[in-house]
Amino acid sequence: MKKKLLLLGFVIFILVSVLVDFWPTINGLSGTLELTEHSLGARVPAGCRGSLVEESQTVAKGQLVAQLDRYDQAKRDFDRVTQLYQDGGATKQSLEEAQLALEDQEILSPLTAWYF
Numbered sequence: 001m002k003k004k005l006l007l008l009g010f011v012i013f014i015l016v017s018v019l020v021d022f023w024p025t026i027n028g029l030s031g032t033l034e035l036t037e038h039s040l041g042a043r044v045p046a047g048c049r050g051s052l053v054e055e056s057q058t059v060a061k062g063q064l065v066a067q068l069d070r071y072d073q074a075k076r077d078f079d080r081v082t083q084l085y086q087d088g089g090a091t092k093q094s095l096e097e098a099q100l101a102l103e104d105q106e107i108l109s110p111l112t113a114w115y116f
Helices: 002-026 071-086 092-103
Strands: 048-051 057-059 064-068 106-108 113-115
Touching: 071 092
Parallel strands: none
Antiparallel strands: 048 064, 057 113, 064 106
């Protein structure tokens, strides 16, 4: 009789241990926590002139957060080609290329997020 009670107690202990281990899964409480991390980067090799936003500031999607070191030259080129295009001395393609070169010197936020 004592052996049966001891064996029954041991079986109950094993069952409770297994149940405690799998209880969250049985109740649908298990899961995976995912963290999405986004990196900012440039499409062209260049140095960054500095950030235009402060740490812990919220930025909106599409907001300018930094400029690369060739931004000033690209802006001057864009302004010059724009003027030439308006005067008939440049093609629409050259204007679009200058605009793309200028945009390549800007880093925009890919989403609305907290900047840190």
